[in-house]
Amino acid sequence: MAHKVAVLALNGVIAFELGIPARIFESARDASGAPLYRVATCTLDGRPVETSTDFRVAVDHGPELLEWADTVVVPASKDPGPMQVDARLTPELAAALARIRPGTRLVSICTGSFVLAAAGLLDGRPATTHWRYTERFAALFPAVRLDPDVLFTDDGDVLTSGGVAAGVDLCLHIVRRDHGSAVANTVARHCLVPPWREGGQKQYVELPRPSTEPGSGTAAVRSWALEHLAEPLSLRQLADRAGMSVRTFTRRFREETGASPGQWLTVQRTERARQLLERTDLTIDQVARESGFGTAASLRLQLRGRLDVAPSAYRRTFRTAERVG
Structure with a gap:
């Protein structure tokens, strides 16, 4: 009903x-x-x-x-x-x-x-x-x-x-x-809206206008990072891929996303972990590795901090919801 x-x-x-x-x-x-x-x-x-x-x-x-x-x-x-x-x-x-x-x-x-x-x-x-x-x-x-x-x-x-x-x-x-x-x-x-913005995200972030010069943005690096979330991704590595200094890359990244590279990566990895918990039968350890958190302990810490729930409890809740739906 x-x-x-x-x-x-x-x-x-x-x-x-x-x-x-x-x-x-x-x-x-x-x-x-x-x-x-x-x-x-x-x-x-x-x-x-x-x-x-x-x-x-x-x-x-x-x-x-x-x-x-x-x-x-x-x-x-x-x-x-x-x-x-x-x-x-x-x-x-x-x-x-x-x-x-x-x-x-x-x-x-x-x-x-x-x-x-x-x-x-x-x-x-x-x-x-x-x-x-x-x-x-x-x-x-x-x-x-x-x-x-x-x-x-x-x-x-x-x-x-x-x-x-x-x-x-x-x-x-x-x-x-x-x-x-x-x-x-x-x-x-x-x-035609984003599928998920976590509730704890800031309501209002006043951003400076990002540069509009060709090749000056970080979008390409972000797209690449989404395909390599399971790998260790350092700030220096991301900046090098963008052809920028760490300082310039960090500033441009924040201008375009409202977050630091580290904060953005954590959000993306959390979303990847949620998807894997809901849609696969991977173990918690495997989900942690595939999402880039490395260990089950790190994954538990992030989900507890952001969603106030353990990975196993999250899986039970949302896998059940999908079956009912």
């Missing part, structure tokens, strides 16, 4: 964020082509709402839809009541949220986190929001464990994301968690 997702559109909803859940979840299919999710949109009274731009959204459902859902998503709104100084929900919004069944998964995109926080649903939990509003959020909701930098947070049945494209990352993460990386990667290809 398809997983039921209700999207709550509040007045002033931002159109891009409103469309993310349907675009991502409705693209997820099982091996037979059957949809894995059903997505429907509601408002507080079943009537049309204004959006952040020059059109309104008419829906087919009122707040009763929230009782039907397995997952409720609250996207950002230009006019979210909880962002006001008193941080209180309107009576209509509080009544709507009270309809949500216990155990329902809760998801916010961008400043939708203010709604969940004002309802007390984020107290004591990790959460994030758009980087522009983190100071206001922290002041209004001190009981929330706010992480102002990350793209998204996953606390099991409550997930939050930063603004705009981070909502795409979070929805893809949910598909990956529910059905494995093969399904999530297919959705990403269908939607």
Whole structure:
């Protein structure tokens, strides 16, 4: 049976964020082509709402839809009541949220986190929001464990994301968690978005403009490195392949990717390890060697640090999800 997702559109909803859940979840299919999710949109009274731009959204459902859902998503709104100084929900919004069944998964995109926080649903939990509003959020909701930098947070049945494209990352993460990386990667290809950006990645990195001189970039070296992740790759080796000094290569690399070469390699190796754990029967030692971490201990350390999970537990979770999907 398809997983039921209700999207709550509040007045002033931002159109891009409103469309993310349907675009991502409705693209997820099982091996037979059957949809894995059903997505429907509601408002507080079943009537049309204004959006952040020059059109309104008419829906087919009122707040009763929230009782039907397995997952409720609250996207950002230009006019979210909880962002006001008193941080209180309107009576209509509080009544709507009270309809949500216990155990329902809760998801916010961008400043939708203010709604969940004002309802007390984020107290004591990790959460994030758009980087522009983190100071206001922290002041209004001190009981929330706010992480102002990350793209998204996953606390099991409550997930939050930063603004705009981070909502795409979070929805893809949910598909990956529910059905494995093969399904999530297919959705990403269908939607022409990157298949994975880890939740701990910085929301906002202000980069200098990279050089546009022919041959001045590091893209070719990065492509080569992806084909040689299992090998030891030193900074000097990468710089030599690019025909640059280590200092120039490191600067150009950071300009183009927002990360140091070492950080970038670790992320790519982690992704390779995830794919091998999900799609192959290689031992943990073999996965560590093939992904470039060398030893099982090093692989465990990286997955623990980045995903808070051991390789064997990750494999059990996502191999099971793929079989179910």
